[in-house]
Amino acid sequence: KAGVTQTPRYLIKTRGQQVTLSCSPISGHRSVSWYQQTPGQGLQFLFEYFSETQRNKGNFPGRFSGRQFSNSRSEMNVSTLELGDSALYLCASSLGRGEHIGELFFGEGSRLTVL
Amino acid sequence: SQKIEQNSEALNIQEGKTATLTCNYTNYSPAYLQWYRQDPGRGPVFLLLIRENEKEKRKERLKVTFDTTLKQSLFHITASQPADSATYLCAGPGYSTLTFGKGTMLLVSP
Numbered sequence: 001k002a003g004v005t006q007t008p009r010y011l012i013k014t015r016g017q018q019v020t021l022s023c024s025p026i027s028g029h030r031s032v033s034w035y036q037q038t039p040g041q042g043l044q045f046l047f048e049y050f051s052e053t054q055r056n057k058g059n060f061p062g063r064f065s066g067r068q069f070s071n072s073r074s075e076m077n078v079s080t081l082e083l084g085d086s087a088l089y090l091c092a093s094s095l096g097r098g099e100h101i102g103e104l105f106f107g108e109g110s111r112l113t114v115l
Numbered sequence: 116s117q118k119i120e121q122n123s124e125a126l127n128i129q130e131g132k133t134a135t136l137t138c139n140y141t142n143y144s145p146a147y148l149q150w151y152r153q154d155p156g157r158g159p160v161f162l163l164l165i166r167e168n169e170k171e172k173r174k175e176r177l178k179v180t181f182d183t184t185l186k187q188s189l190f191h192i193t194a195s196q197p198a199d200s201a202t203y204l205c206a207g208p209g210y211s212t213l214t215f216g217k218g219t220m221l222l223v224s225p
Binding site for chain 2: 004033035041042043045048055056088090092103104105106107108109111
């Protein structure tokens, strides 16, 4: 079956702009997590959605937001972009049964560069 | 807060040798740990999961151990090959998500 699809793969924005990233999880997976990856900080958790509800949120400012649709597809938005937002944004899906976190299936990521 | 820590320095080994990577956890007792492989510019790929009551788990040339006394997991690749060169990430469960270590880069030279 198809894997996790993230779009766009690469994008360049300027400071102050906003960006929306999209993630289509594996069919049947109801949990979608978003991570930011930078060389210095590694994988930092942004938020996790399950059945259209945000279950958990990482320590990021309110400029970072997300949502999940009824078909489990998810989007994340970053407003008022800063240079430090340049990173690889990774989406991961899982079956997400209750509190148990199984294996995460990652997409290839969206590489955001802020100039 | 719970932490997953991995050696940030790259590990360089020769082809054919066994690579051993370390993952330490602090401030909590994870029910399991997971290991992922990540190639440059790609998303991480799941390799193995080991539960706290499992001392050791194997998959082909991979072996993972879980020592709750030392609060540590070791990840071994036997008979390493240049194709094993990648960054390896350790992850433990948080609330509805996984907490990842920063990863250790493994470089296997021919």
